[in-house]
């Protein structure tokens with residue numbers, strides 16, 4: 419894909435080498451077919467992550483991670499500071515959209531067989547995003563210290579606690595005591611703004627490194643054919659910038675029109691509050707509810723863990739070089755069954771939590 423060469427281990431970079439590195443970056447070329455609508459998902463994900471970082475930093479300037487003031491600081495940011503509603507709204511809509519786009523990006527790679535050799539590490543590093551992004555959402559949910567975030571976190575702690583051997587330890591590690599209070603809030607805050615962003619940046623670096631060294635896939639039926647090239651700078655970089663600006667404007671407008679939700683302040687004594695699961699966990703919630711008591715772990719850890727493992731192992735299980743979707747019916751059928759099960763569970767969850775009247 420590129421002419422970029424990686425420095426040999428131990429080689430000391432000098433000013434001349436740095437200049438040479440910049441020169442090489444300017445000469446990086448990618449296949450012209452990198453500019454097509456279904457590759458747009460990768461660029462959009464980068465844009466959304468950029469927006470999440472930017473708006474997150476702005477919100478952190480006003481946020482105080484203490485139960486007594488966290489809610490007020492978020493409320494003040496959203497409703498009293500100029501453009502506070504836009505910044506918080508963009509953050510809110512960006513993570514929701516990121517989940518959708520990530521699923522489309524994964525499906526594209528799955529249908530077109532882009533996970534196959536030599537791109538197995540690109541795929542495996544991609545699967546790791548599926549673990550990291552939900553952790554961002556879970557830790558971020560507690561930060562506004564409103565009823566929904568507080569009680570959703572309580573539900574999540576009880577689900578994590580159901581995992582044998584490590585469950586109680588993980589909850590203790592996150593909560594730091596028997597109650598969800600200042601220690602839990604501080605730990606979620608540190609994870610959300612420090613540790614997870616570090617891990618995410620590392621993952622993006624890995625994903626891009628593997629892409630640069632293994633190359634973008636060509637058309638499924640004729641990968642070996644010579645492909646015209648275009649320069650990464652400025653052709654592709656400009657398109658990425660355009661995607662970033664368009665998403666910033668689109669999400670900014672959405673944030674103004676439909677403000678990000680902020681419920682009542684958390685009341686840890688009000689255990690009558692039943693949080694409704696968000697759209698992206700409806701299926702998982704149903705799965706956990708199917709297996710009761712000691713079997714809960716099947717829905718909370720065994721099935722989701724097995725699915726993630728199978729997904730990561732896909733390039734090593736499906737090793738034939740064939741990439742045409744019409745010749746890979748087994749893999750596509752398996753994926754369709756998982757998708758259909760996910761959709762049915764989500765609809766069941768939606769009906770249970772949003773359509774049926776409260777008892």
Ligand code: HEM
Nearest residue numbers: 457460461463464524527532533540541544545547634635
């Ligand atoms: C937020 C997370 C992610 C970001 C920022 C990201 C970014 C990108 C970008 C910019 C590209 C190149 C353009 C393109 O082909 O779309 C790409 C390609 C690719 N990504 Fe991701 N990605 C993410 C998540 C994932 C996930 C979850 C998977 C799969 C499990 C994945 C697997 C792949 C594969 C296989 C390619 C190569 C596609 C090809 O060569 O045709 N990525 N990614």
